[in-house]
Amino acid sequence: MPELPEVETVKIGLQKYLVGHKILDVEVKVPKLFQGDPKNLTGAKATGIRRVGKGLIIDLNNGYSMAIHIKLTGQLIYRDEKTKNVQVSKEKVGQLPSNATHVIFTLDKGAILYYNDRRRFGWIKVLPTEEVSELPFFKGMGPEPFKDLTLEKFKKVISSSNTAVKPLIMDQKKIGGIGNIYANDALFLAGIDPRRKAKTLTEEEIEKLYKAVYNVMEKSIRFGGASELNFVNVLGQEGEYQNHSLVYGKQGQKCPKDGETIKKFFLGGRGTYICPKHQK
DNA sequence: ACCTAAACCTGGGCGC
DNA sequence: TGCGCCCAGGTTTAGG
Numbered sequence: 007m008p009e010l011p012e013v014e015t016v017k018i019g020l021q022k023y024l025v026g027h028k029i030l031d032v033e034v035k036v037p038k039l040f041q042g043d044p045k046n047l048t049g050a051k052a053t054g055i056r057r058v059g060k061g062l063i064i065d066l067n068n069g070y071s072m073a074i075h076i077k078l079t080g081q082l083i084y085r086d087e088k089t090k091n092v093q094v095s096k097e098k099v100g101q102l103p104s105n106a107t108h109v110i111f112t113l114d115k116g117a118i119l120y121y122n123d124r125r126r127f128g129w130i131k132v133l134p135t136e137e138v139s140e141l142p143f144f145k146g147m148g149p150e151p152f153k154d155l156t157l158e159k160f161k162k163v164i165s166s167s168n169t170a171v172k173p174l175i176m177d178q179k180k181i182g183g184i185g186n187i188y189a190n191d192a193l194f195l196a197g198i199d200p201r202r203k204a205k206t207l208t209e210e211e212i213e214k215l216y217k218a219v220y221n222v223m224e225k226s227i228r229f230g231g232a233s234e235l236n237f238v239n240v241l242g243q244e245g246e247y248q249n250h251s252l253v254y255g256k257q258g259q260k261c262p263k264d265g266e267t268i269k270k271f272f273l274g275g276r277g278t279y280i281c282p283k284h285q286k
Numbered sequence: 287a288c289c290t291a292a293a294c295c296t297g298g299g300c301g302c
Numbered sequence: 303t304g305c306g307c308c309c310a311g312g313t314t315t316a317g318g
Binding site for chain 1: 290291
């Protein structure tokens with residue numbers, strides 16, 4: 007679900023479809039998700055999209071920005087004359103608007119942007135652009151893959167912590183963007199037991215894990231993200247990574263590498279999947 | 287500094 | 303059929 011590759015997929019879609027549009031009207035159906043004054047959006051044009059960790063920022067040409075976190079089940083879906091015949095995922099989106107549609111942005115040129123969120127965990131905040139980076143969520147974000155997470159920084163984070171390596175790499179303050187699916191798959195690919203104390207990893211293992219994180223995320227971005235839960239792109243289409251995951255959600259199945267049965271247990275309260283044979 | 291659990295929600299899957 | 307329960311996972315908050 008929405009981890010770095012999924013949010014990146016949304017970002018790419020918003021850059022392609024939303025940027026350049028003017029927001030004409032905002033209908034907030036569920037106020038709890040929406041902070042700030044929707045009036046600060048009306049009449050403004052979207053000029054750019056940023057992603058910080060699993061968060062999104064839509065910058066406007068009037069000095070305001072809209073910060074968005076889609077959490078587990080949020081969807082941003084764009085429709086206009088050209089895209090209205092694109093087949094949305096019936097199962098995950100259905101008719102628009104649906105009873106999971108909580109905010110509707112009416113755009114110029116006959117376009118609409120829907121914010122859907124089945125479980126209502128996500129948030130949208132409207133605030134002056136210069137204040138966005140002051141939000142604790144963005145301010146506390148650790149270095150990220152494809153951005154500023156160099157091998158050197160990664161080594162420092164891993165080697166200076168006594169925490170189990172999986173919860174550590176999922177800690178957004180330590181490293182931005184990694185969630186449960188990619189943490190599981192990267193550790194599997196690197197052959198490392200998720201319960202290992204991070205500082206016990208050898209230099210070689212840290213490098214392996216670093217490459218594995220990039221590997222699984224790059225692959226997922228190519229597949230348009232993972233649609234295990236409710237994830238779809240801005241046209242309402244599902245991603246494909248869930249059909250290509252390595253170990254996530256595969257308990258009871260055979261490890262493709264050595265045939266061992268994949269085990270599931272909980273670590274830090276999260277479902278954790280390993281091949282007990284080659285993850286040491 | 288580190289850990290766990292609960293809270294926020296809803297729908298899908300399962301056992302009975 | 304249908305009820306009740308568990309589970310899914312991002313983040314925050316509370317407490318040990």
